Structure formats: C-alpha cells, structure tokens
Amino acid sequence: xxxxxxxxxxxxxxxxxxxxxxxxxxxxxxxxxxxxxxxxxxxxxxxxxxxxxxxxxxxxxxxxxxxxxxxxxxxxxxxxxxxxxxxxxxxxxxxxxxxxxxxxxxxxxxxxxxxxxxxxxxxxxxxxxxxxxxxxxxxxxxxxxxxxxxxxxxxxxxxxxxxxxxxxxxxxxxxxxxxxxxxxxxxxxxxxxxxxxxxxxxxxxxxxxxxxxxxxxxxxxxxxxxxxxxxxxxxxxxxxxxxxxxxxxxxxxxxxxxxxxxxxxxxxxxxxxxxxxxxxxxxxxxxxxxxxxxxxxxxxxxxxxxxxxxxxxxxxxxxxxxxxxxxxxxxxxxxxxxxxxxxxxxxxxxxxxxxxxxxxx
Numbered sequence: 001x002x003x004x005x006x007x008x009x010x011x012x013x014x015x016x017x018x019x020x021x022x023x024x025x026x027x028x029x030x031x032x033x034x035x036x037x038x039x040x041x042x043x044x045x046x047x048x049x050x051x052x053x054x055x056x057x058x059x060x061x062x063x064x065x066x067x068x069x070x071x072x073x074x075x076x077x078x079x080x081x082x083x084x085x086x087x088x089x090x091x092x093x094x095x096x097x098x099x100x101x102x103x104x105x106x107x108x109x110x111x112x113x114x115x116x117x118x119x120x121x122x123x124x125x126x127x128x129x130x131x132x133x134x135x136x137x138x139x140x141x142x143x144x145x146x147x148x149x150x151x152x153x154x155x156x157x158x159x160x161x162x163x164x165x166x167x168x169x170x171x172x173x174x175x176x177x178x179x180x181x182x183x184x185x186x187x188x189x190x191x192x193x194x195x196x197x198x199x200x201x202x203x204x205x206x207x208x209x210x211x212x213x214x215x216x217x218x219x220x221x222x223x224x225x226x227x228x229x230x231x232x233x234x235x236x237x238x239x240x241x242x243x244x245x246x247x248x249x250x251x252x253x254x255x256x257x258x259x260x261x262x263x264x265x266x267x268x269x270x271x272x273x274x275x276x277x278x279x280x281x282x283x284x285x286x287x288x289x290x291x292x293x294x295x296x297x298x299x300x301x302x303x304x305x306x307x308x309x310x311x312x313x314x315x316x317x318x319x320x321x322x323x324x325x326x327x328x329x330x331x332x333x334x335x336x337x338x339x340x341x342x343x344x345x346x347x348x349x350x351x352x353x354x355x356x357x358x359x360x361x
Contacts, residue, residue, distance in 0.1 A: 044295045046071065048110035048287065049097045050087045053211045053237040059262040060236055060283060064112045064135065066263075067284030071291045094119040102127040108294040110135065110287060114181050120144060131299050133290050135283060136181050138304055146304045147286050151181070152188030153339050154279040154314030155232070156346040157332050158259050159192020161277050161320070162230045163200055164328045165257070172203040172223035174242055176210040176235035180349075185234035185261070185279070187353040188346045194360050196331065203228055207238045216241025224249055224256050230276060232259035240268070247272040257323075264317035277324055278317035282307065310340050 048068055050061045065085055072083035086097040094116050101109045102123060109130060111120040114137040124132045124141040131143055138146040162171045173189055175182040190202050203223050207215040216238040223231055224245065231246070233239035239261065246258045250272040258269060260278030269275030286307060293299055307313020315336075321329060338344040347353040 044075070044077070044082065045104075045106045046077075046083050046108045046110075046291045046294070047101045047104075047106045048085045048112055049094060049101070049116065050085055051094075051113040051115060051210065051236075052088055052090060054087055055085055057211075057237045057240075058265065058268055059239065060281075061112065063263045063281070063283040064110065064287050067287035068110075068291065070284070071288045075295065091115060095123060098123040098132070099126065102130045107131060108133060108291060108299065112136070112283070112287075114179060115177070131294060131301060133287075135286065140302075142302045144302065145290055145300045147290060148304060148306045149281055149283075149286075149313055150306065150308030150346070150348075151184040151234075151279075151281060151314060152191075152346040152348040153309045154281060154316065155185045155188030155234075156192035156195075156339065157309075157316050157336060158232060158277055158279045159189040159194075160196050160332050160335050161192075161316070161324055161328060162189070162232060162259060163193035163195070163197035164331065165276060165324065166197070166200060166230050167255070168227050168229045169197065169200045170203065170227045170229065171200060172205070172220070172228040172231040174216060174219050174223075174231055174233040174235050174239065175204070175206040176238055177208055178206040182206070182234050183350065184348040185232075187348055187350065189232050191347050191353060191356050192335070194357065195335070198360050207235055209238055210236035212238050213241035213244065217245045220245035224254070229255065230257045230259060232261070232279070234261045234279075236262075239265075243268050243274065246274040250274050260317070264319055266317060266319040266322070273323075275319070275323075277320040279314065280317050281314050282312070285313070309336060 048064055053061050055061050055065045068083050077083050088094055088097060098111060098119055110133050112135040117137040117139055120132055120134045121139050124144050128143060133145040133147055135147045173186050175186055193200050193202055205219050209215055216235060220231055220242040231242055233242045243258050246256050249256050257276035258274050259276050262281045264280055265278045266275045347356045
C-alpha cells in the first residue's frame, strides 16, 4: 500500500457534499489522459457522479454539486462542458458513469459517497492518467484523493443541542445504510446527548436505504409515537420522510423536531418550521477546494484529506439560533472548543462510545 498523508485543509464556504456518477459505459481497458495545466480555468474540466439519492437530495449529493457549481462559476467554466454531473439511478451505474467521464477527458472526477469506493478503485486503475477523488472513503490508489470528515464532531454538537432541548428525555437517530461512516454520526450524536443529559434515552434505527422517504416516514412515526420529540437523521433522501412525519405531527399540534444533516436543512422544515438545527458537513467546500488544487496543478493524489471542526469542515447550521436558546448555544461553544483543543474526543465507533460512557456521570 502507498503511504498516505493526512492533510487538514482550511475550509471556506459551505454547501454540502455528495457526488457519484451516472451514464454510459464502455471498454474497461481503455485509458485516457486528462492532466490539468494549472493556472487559469482554460480547458480544465471537472465532474462528479451522484449516488442514487440524486443531485437534488437536499443533502449530501446536492452539497457536493453546489461546491462544483460555485467552482465552475468562479472560474468561468461552462456548465455541462467545463463542469457537470452524471446521475446514478442505481449502484450499477457508478462504474460506467465514472468510465464515461474519464473517456470524456475530465481532469478531475468525483465519486461522492462511500458506496462508490470499489468502483472508483477499479476505474482509477483502468485510467491511470486521470485524477479521481472520493468523498467519505479512503481508496488506496496513486491517482485518487480521499476526502473524509470528522462527522462525529459535528454530530456531538447537535447531540448537545438535542440533549438540552428535549422535553421528554427521549430522542431518536435515523441512519441510512449502517456502515462505519454513518456510525460516526450515530456515536457522536449519542455522546453529545449523554454528555449533557445522562438520563436521556436514544432510539436508534437504520433504514438500510439512502433514498426511501417512505421508510424515513415510517421510522419517524414509530419514534415520535413512542415519545421521542427530536430526531437526528443521517439518511440522505430517506431523511426527507423524517421531515414529512414531523411536519404532519406539527400540523396536529405536536411539538416535535428534526435535526438535519450535511447542509442547513432549515428550509426543509418549512412551513411548519420543524428544523431545530442541522449538522453541516461542508462537502461543497471540499469539492471546491480540491478542484482548485487540481486546477492549480497541486492535486493531492494518493493522499487523505480530512476536514473536522478545527478546519470548519463540520459544524452546526447558522440558523440554529432560530429555535435554540443562547444559553444552549453557549454550551455548544464550550464543547466545540474542547473538541478543537483536544481536551475532548468525540467517539466514532461503538467501542469508542462505550469507552466515552465510562466517564459520563
């Protein structure tokens, strides 16, 4: 294996991440050259592949595309020529979409989403002269940049908000596909809740799907019905169903809340106004930043780029002050600083959460 170096890049803007490609495939053995010259935009071309949630999932994929759009506009690139996306209707679309973009000589191709790791690995080997980037997974290849986030840190902060805001001392977590990645959201959130409200109970369920609003609605119905008044979702398009259930209950006079994910989902909670806060994961900044590096001839090939609280890569939504009191936000800031300073570590795995709980009183 190639030795990888972790880079902590300072982030600026914030859209949301999620890219996975879709289109027609071709000969697996064909390779193409697509190296950027750096400097001005010129002939530089960048593209991404969406996962099955699609580019308008109001979450991960949409955030990633927003970053690419901003990059394209800032560098006078033409949409669908200088920057574009391919949509994947199913997982079988990932590989042919990645291959299509490589054949079309895009200088940088994103596969956004851990489910695309195997396909990015294969296509990167088929097209050794093309540059690829994957979000939320590490792919060990000399022409792939691996973009990761410390989701557990941002999730810890919204957990603090949930733990201090719940009136029933019962909250829920809805995950998309159970995996090491989504476990970071779950365990960080649980730790934040328990750090400030050790009497709380946390209902955790997985839909095993990132693109089923119906499953999201059904799971949320069960959680709200059993007493949870706040649900944090890390479920992509499935999370839309959580919002739907919360809005329906709000219409009937129930006070229930949703904590959004990846991008500020405040508008998703309207008009019933059910978004308490969101854990913002700046996938948009990541796609923008890495694209800029590639255009400037500084593509971090073979490296792992990790974004956390310290880099402003994760955090809470700016709209949090609409429903979260200043007192609670001040407490969130205290914990944020502890995490940044290394005085506190947010757990990412089940084992780390169990260890964390040994110090919770």
